Amino acid sequence: MIDIRDLTLGYPGVTVLEVPELSVADGAITYLIGLNGTGKTTLLRSICGLIAPAAGTIRVDDTVVRAHRTTPATLGMHLDYRAFDPRHTARRHLRWIARARGIPVGRVGEVLEIVDLVGVADRRLGHYSLGMLQRVGIAAALLGAPRTLLLDEPLNGLDIAGIRWIRELLRELADAGTCVLVASHLLDEVERNADHIVILGNRGVLADRPFAHLMSTLEPGETGLEDAYVRIAGVPGRLASGAAS
Structure with missing residues (x-):
């Protein structure tokens, strides 16, 4: 709330x-x-x-x-689809956020499933479309299972x-x-x-x-x-x- x-x-x-x-x-x-x-x-x-x-x-x-x-x-948030290092993969990006927030890295696989990016999770973000970047941002927002x-x-x-x-x-x-x-x-x-x-x-x-x-x-x-x-x-x-x- x-x-x-x-x-x-x-x-x-x-x-x-x-x-x-x-x-x-x-x-x-x-x-x-x-x-x-x-x-x-x-x-x-x-x-x-x-x-x-x-x-x-x-x-x-x-x-x-x-x-x-x-x-x-x-609180989970996704406010800017441009807030990514294009050299990172989606998996690396999400693991970095998980470690910074003290969230088990096993959660990364779960949110990749939720946003349907498992098949491209090891592709660099610089090669993602805008729609795919939106999904990565939403995955990051969901890492902590936010209320x-x-x-x-x-x-x-x-x-x-x-x-x-x-x-x-x-x-x-x-x-x-x-x-x-x-x-x-x-x-x-x-x-x-x-x-x-x-x-x-x-x-x-x-x-x-x-x-x-x-x-x-x-x-x-x-x-x-x-x-x-x-x-x-x-x-x-x-x-x-x-x-x-």
Whole structure:
């Protein structure tokens, strides 16, 4: 579970995001959506302790996150598909992470099975496609069998089979009790798999609702999540088509 209180994120003289209160539940897939620049990645990085908030507190599974000092052991994350040494193989990369985190290296074989990379695990990452790199990042996030999982745009680069695979994986994890928080622009996929929606915009949280409740508020002429998002976020007409890209 993620619990946020009185959070302010930004840079000297610039406030990026203010979140007075936000809870992300266990046993559910919560999607974080918003236009570029609304603070999605900044919020995820602050939850991981990679950047310090200007104010406020973040707890993950009852552990207070202290930037650059405390990353909860129960937290798994995949925030950047470029965070790899291209000279390493997937197996070597995952073993290095496992040793650094005190996780038995036997777990590496298990997560390679989960992400279906066993057959190419000894190929250098520099020869991997974007979709394969996404799978490596997800494998790394799953090494510690996390209670809370954060993913930033994990669907980028995945083909149809990969999208179906991650959809099923996230559902299995949530059904097993994992807190899953995913930032995504792909509203069609969000609509297929979301339990809860958090919409960011105008330097704050514009909506924080169960998906079913959000869909129950559709206005005449609206047909789905994209329409609801455009209305709530106040997206201008020429940008509306980009909201789901």
